Amino acid sequence: MAQTDIVVNVKVVPEKISIDKETCRVKREGNSIFNPLDLVAFEEAVKLKKASNASISVISMAPLKEKDLLKNLFKYGANRVILLSDKNFAGSDTFATSFVLKEAIIKLVHNFNLIIQGDFSLDGSTGNVGGELAALLNIPFISNVFSIESYSKRIIVKRISEKIETFAVDLPALISVRREANKGAVVNLFSLVESLDKEVEVYTSEMLNLPEEKVGLKGSLTEVLNVFQDSPVFERNLITSNGEKTIFDFLKKVSI
Amino acid sequence: MKPLLVFKRNNSFSKEVWSLDLENYFASFDPTSRSANFLPDKEIIDSTMGVDFISRIMENNKFDIIIFSDELIVKETASYFAGKYNFGLIAHSKEVLFKENNIIGIVPGWENIQADVVSASDPKLIILKSRSIVNLTLNNPCVIYLKEPTKVKLLSNEKIVENPLKSAKIIVGVGRGVERNVLPRVLEFARLIGAEVGCTRPVGDAGLLPPDKVIGDSGVDVSPDVYIALGISGAIQHIESVNANYTIAINSDAHALIFQKSNLSINQKVEEVIDKLLVLISIHLN
Numbered sequence: 001m002a003q004t005d006i007v008v009n010v011k012v013v014p015e016k017i018s019i020d021k022e023t024c025r026v027k028r029e030g031n032s033i034f035n036p037l038d039l040v041a042f043e044e045a046v047k048l049k050k051a052s053n054a055s056i057s058v059i060s061m062a063p064l065k066e067k068d069l070l071k072n073l074f075k076y077g078a079n080r081v082i083l084l085s086d087k088n089f090a091g092s093d094t095f096a097t098s099f100v101l102k103e104a105i106i107k108l109v110h111n112f113n114l115i116i117q118g119d120f121s122l123d124g125s126t127g128n129v130g131g132e133l134a135a136l137l138n139i140p141f142i143s144n145v146f147s148i149e150s151y152s153k154r155i156i157v158k159r160i161s162e163k164i165e166t167f168a169v170d171l172p173a174l175i176s177v178r179r180e181a182n183k184g185a186v187v188n189l190f191s192l193v194e195s196l197d198k199e200v201e202v203y204t205s206e207m208l209n210l211p212e213e214k215v216g217l218k219g220s221l222t223e224v225l226n227v228f229q230d231s232p233v234f235e236r237n238l239i240t241s242n243g244e245k246t247i248f249d250f251l252k253k254v255s256i
Numbered sequence: 257m258k259p260l261l262v263f264k265r266n267n268s269f270s271k272e273v274w275s276l277d278l279e280n281y282f283a284s285f286d287p288t289s290r291s292a293n294f295l296p297d298k299e300i301i302d303s304t305m306g307v308d309f310i311s312r313i314m315e316n317n318k319f320d321i322i323i324f325s326d327e328l329i330v331k332e333t334a335s336y337f338a339g340k341y342n343f344g345l346i347a348h349s350k351e352v353l354f355k356e357n358n359i360i361g362i363v364p365g366w367e368n369i370q371a372d373v374v375s376a377s378d379p380k381l382i383i384l385k386s387r388s389i390v391n392l393t394l395n396n397p398c399v400i401y402l403k404e405p406t407k408v409k410l411l412s413n414e415k416i417v418e419n420p421l422k423s424a425k426i427i428v429g430v431g432r433g434v435e436r437n438v439l440p441r442v443l444e445f446a447r448l449i450g451a452e453v454g455c456t457r458p459v460g461d462a463g464l465l466p467p468d469k470v471i472g473d474s475g476v477d478v479s480p481d482v483y484i485a486l487g488i489s490g491a492i493q494h495i496e497s498v499n500a501n502y503t504i505a506i507n508s509d510a511h512a513l514i515f516q517k518s519n520l521s522i523n524q525k526v527e528e529v530i531d532k533l534l535v536l537i538s539i540h541l542n
Contacts, residue, residue, distance in 0.1 A: 140408045165301075238521050251449055
């Protein structure tokens with residue numbers, strides 16, 4: 001069997017975000033971290049790599065400054081790390097993001113048969129990219145996966161909805177995983193040595209030959225009109241002492 | 257404005273959808289539903305089948321807006337549908353506003369940030385929180401005959417034990433403001449008052465309580481009579497999933513957002529209040 005590629009889409013998210021009250025824009029401050037659920041997906045890919053002849057290509061759309069953070073993924077077992085970075089990508093909604101990811105996968109990862117990612121990202125929580133990307137690639141999509149049972153010509157996965165459903169899915173396919181899938185990636189010592197001479201590959205919009213009108217704000221099909229923070233405006237009826245007595249009196253009426 | 261409302265079972269959506277005089281049409285993924293104008297002939301098991309269902313409805317009907325519930329198979333279908341036909345999808349909306357023939361989704365984000373989002377496509381697609389069933393009893397639904405998906409096969413279907421948080425009358429919610437050494441006393445307090453224990457996502461992530469105890473976006477939705485929020489800041493992702501008749505909040509931060517949502521607001525240290533409550537309860541029980 002020819003070597004196949006497992007693609008892991010990894011999003012880099014800010015550790016802390018806040019609102020610029022004057023511009024109503026989100027300010028991304030401080031350190032960046034990997035989206036936690038994407039790391040869960042990455043660990044699943046590492047397990048599949050060990051049990052098969054596959055290699056792992058990580059793809060991330062992020063600013064160039066995240067190159068060092070992404071390089072860490074070599075230590076955990078990534079064979080390739082591809083950073084898609086271009087000022088034209090700024091402002092991409094989930095559709096424009098899915099378009100860029102699709103183009104990168106088709107043009108840069110020739111033998112892919114499985115794409116894994118987290119169910120949603122910490123900052124956006126939309127969970128749209130999985131379905132949109134799978135549709136653009138015309139491959140099946142299963143979300144909320146908590147267990148991968150086998151992986152060969154097809155993949156067998158379990159997911160939780162109203163019931164625990166077990167699916168056999170023809171490859172190539174895209175699956176997104178939920179938190180319980182594993183406990184997160186751990187450093188593989190062999191990969192740690194191998195990673196020393198590996199470099200993150202950086203691709204711009206031009207290098208991927210992407211039409212300007214299909215990426216970033218121009219390629220987006222949704223628009224954010226306004227951003228605001230739901231913050232307390234007043235303090236009301238705060239009980240600052242003997243709160244236990246008030247609660248106890250209330251609970252006596254309803255439970256104990 | 258003519259919306260198509262797509263759901264499996266939960267068709268409550270938000271009050272805005274029901275309060276406006278819209279020409280609503282309903283499509284359910286459940287072939288046994290009696291609350292839909294459009295039904296599939298068999299249960300929809302994956303997003304390709306879901307997309308086939310919606311596409312077939314759209315062949316003979318024009319809708320301005322398609323509103324999807326946030327049930328798993330329905331929202332999975334929504335994103336696949338958006339990708340297949342290049343439609344702008346507003347996801348994860350907790351409520352909607354209708355303005356001048358447009359729909360605005362109010363989308364909660366991280367750190368209590370919210371965004372007003374619009375779609376530029378026609379029709380406009382939106383995924384909207386929908387938590388309960390409204391019985392409509394619509395007669396003579398149009399049945400759409402679907403093919404089995406070719407690339408996905410459902411091998412088995414096991415019932416899962418319902419999370420006890422779903423039916424709990426009283427829930428004690430644990431947030432980051434509860435220190436690890438205080439947790440055993442919180443569990444004892446919950447046991448004594450007959451409450452289930454839930455937590456926020458950061459508490460679950462830290463391993464203080466198991467993942468099935470997480471209440472919120474990435475956990476379960478709950479509807480207790482009483483919710484006792486301990487050291488919970490009140491992040492949207494958590495609090496939007498709590499539909500309690502009465503909320504008691506204990507938090508040492510006077511500015512905690514939870515105090516905007518609570519009926520009884522105790523601005524004291526969680527440990528201090530719990531310790532004194534344990535004494536009061538044990539005296540009462542003896």
